[in-house]
Amino acid sequence: MKIGIPWDRLEVLPLNHKIRIAGIDVTCLDANHCPGSILILFEPPNGKPVLHTGDFRYCEKMASMLHECHIHTLILDTTYCNPQYDFPKKEAVIQFVIEAIQAEAFNSKTLFLIGSYTIGKERLFLEVARVLRKKVYITGTKLRVLECLEFPKEDMQWFTINEQESHIHVVPMWTVASFKRLKHISNQYADRFSLIVAFSPSGWTFSKGKKKSPGRRWQQGTVIRYEVPYSEHCSFTELKEFVKLFSPERIIPSVNNDGSDSVNAMVSLLLS
Structure with a gap:
């Protein structure tokens, strides 16, 4: 396609x-x-x-x-x-992301971003949606890709292409790679959201000298960035x-x- x-x-x-x-x-x-x-x-x-x-x-x-x-x-x-590179199992990292979203959701004007490739990281954002029982926003282009993957109907119900319907957005991986890009997104959404919480899921976030942790949190002003070693x-x-x-x-x-x-x-x- x-x-x-x-x-x-x-x-x-x-x-x-x-x-x-x-x-x-x-x-x-x-x-x-x-x-x-x-x-x-x-x-x-x-x-x-x-x-x-x-x-x-x-x-x-x-x-x-x-x-x-x-x-x-x-x-x-x-x-x-x-x-x-001795990172945790996928399940442990998914649980970390879910708990982090729950912890950061005290502010109702928080936008959550989850990085993804054209194909890849689906299980992470799908589990977030299922467990939290909240729809996840994806673009129309992303929806067409997911439709090709033939997910069951009960999974597809958690995706929406209506941006207003969700405060959890799936975005290209490069957009969550740095605070500079995230601050640009923060400016775009300033009228709707006062806090941006982004998740960068990649095994490369895990390296020597760090304990076997399912994630690390960084903050600059109204932007919070989590590096999570979710690897495929x-x-x-x-x-x-x-x-x-x-x-x-x-x-x-x-x-x-x-x-x-x-x-x-x-x-x-x-x-x-």
């Missing part, structure tokens, strides 16, 4: 169902990343299966989906392959768990792979 590829040029593959392509068995599995993301298991005739994770966030369900498979080669999402990629600990679970004979890092030195360093960390 976004880039105009005709539907008749696409072959939509089922999840959890083995299909054969050019003599190789291929199985697509949910990657627990953004909607539509998949792990791909290739099982060639030579008996050496290859698992390509793509971007993913390890969860226990994956262990049961792959429990009978011996992985020979693992092509692994190594976005956070560094011990400093594995933490370092989860990467190690995943590797230990399958003990592949070969690991190929798919992120930050700058040659043999970086590969060897990441593989050593994963096996340490």
Whole structure:
């Protein structure tokens, strides 16, 4: 829809169902990343299966989906392959955001902003809406994307394209990245809201020297900004768990792979 590829040029593959392509068995599995993301298991005739994770966030369900498979080669999402990135589970961060909104809502003229990508972070703002039982404002463009993702009707009821109907707005991630941009938004809404509370959900907000916290709060005047380590990629600990679970004979890092030195360093960390 976004880039105009005709539907008749696409072959939509089922999840959890083995299909054969050019003599190789291929199985697509949910990657627990953004909607539509998949792990791909290739099982060639030579008996050496290859698992390509793509971007993913390890969860226990994956262990049961792959429990009978011996992985020979693992092509692994190594976005956070560094011990400093040991952020909390998604559920803990979602709970932190919900409680932060409840704590900041003492001022009825507060606008809450939640950062999002074109696709990604849906579970965060959907859980906020469900638990608080408040509609979330999205743009018409965002609504068309969400409609493509085929969420159930009971989820879609929490979204509105009427800006006046909600004080919780989903916005592009770049708009919550700095106080400068947030102050510009604050000026735009000065007649309706006296306080802006923004959430920047990304694993990059978590780094060395910080305790394993589900979020940090910063304030400048009438703008409050929360950095919350809500990641749709594995933490370092989860990467190690995943590797230990399958003990592949070969690991190929798919992120930050700058040659043999970086590969060897990441593989050593994963096996340490």
